[in-house]
Amino acid sequence: MYKHIFMSRRHALWLGFGTLASIGAFAKNKVMSGENQTQVLETVKRDFRVVGKASLKERAAAKGLIYGVAIRSHNLLSDQKLAALIAQECGMIVPEWELKWHVGNKPLRPQPDAFDFSVADRMVKFGRNHGMLVRGHTLVWHESLPPWFQETVNRQNAEQFLTQHIKTVVKRYAGKMHSWDVVNEAIEVDDGKPHGMRSTPWWELLGPNYIDLAFRVAADADPKALLVYNDYGLDYDTPQHEAKRTAVLKLLERLKSQGTPIHAFGTQAHLSADESRFHPRKLRKFFSDVADLGLKIIITEMDVKEQKLPADIQVRDRTIAAVYEDYLSTALDEPAVIAVLTWGLSDRYTWLSEFRPRPDRLPVRPLPFDAGMNRKLAWNAIARAFDTAPKR
């Protein structure tokens, strides 16, 4: 349990030598540049000490922020330790798939004329019974669409399907939702469409105005919920991320200029410990530009994948913790940021295990708690970022 990172001298020396050996190996097979090697050495030396015993929920709340997690119903219902930890550490939850159109074997939309809220209702009830805020994810996306979608939805009825889905789902939880990811991942510059729009079924069927329509229907269905545009791939100083930040910013500007009822921007922050091109000033400028539109910002799905780090757990945990701390200390400097959610709480349940596994098949370690539900340095890094963030 990492309560405080006070290591015995022996442990520190062991870690130092072990880490240097790992860096040597890492450098050798990665042919790391001097700057990267310095960066990893810096990470090794970093002190992720935290003061006090407050939870992430309490540390966030002390600064007027919210900390939350994505959770899956089947894990929540089967794992009491996880449920207790979520109640202890989190001020907000978001169902990882239960409010999407169609995931798994108990989907929200089993048929074109049917809704099954049984699983989603349990999630919303769990949140509210534990005094947590709940956010909805996601009303309009190009993934997790039902098997019946393609042969049923067409240009003539697409608006009716979109409107009915949003109205029915949002009205059911009206007044209970902190926020909704109304539209998810609508920008894909590589699709070559105008304004960098992603060629999604909704874009193909309804044109670019599907976004404005979705927000207007959601606003009418629940005037209290914060309505969010959510996207990913906006974090690093790479040509792809820079192009996407530009396209997303222009989309938000267009929506605001046409009076679309959008209140916040969600940046998913699926980060990578293998990516060294992190440029705090560029990220801070992007957050500032979004805030200048009058939008709040939510870090909606934060985690850190680590497919290329050496096998040494100490090196991995320190490097991952440094990624959390560097990103959050930059992001939380922007007062418009109101919440941070990690995409899961424990390494026992992370999408990365299945979708971004390590080549050496070692269990991934992207989240604040390990698979044994013990705090990791990533927890310390998030705690430190909340502790040093300006108060809202």
Ligand code: G3I
């Ligand atoms: O639980 C069922 C299981 O009962 C069934 O046997 C199995 C058969 O396919 O499916 C299981 O459901 C899977 C579900 O994750 C379980 O959590 C789905 O197949 C699988 O598609 C689903 O993947 C989710 C993915 O979105 C697609 O909806 C991931 O968990 C989830 O982490 C991921 O989250 C997305 C965000 O919504 C948007 N941003 C990116 C993020 C990561 O891809």
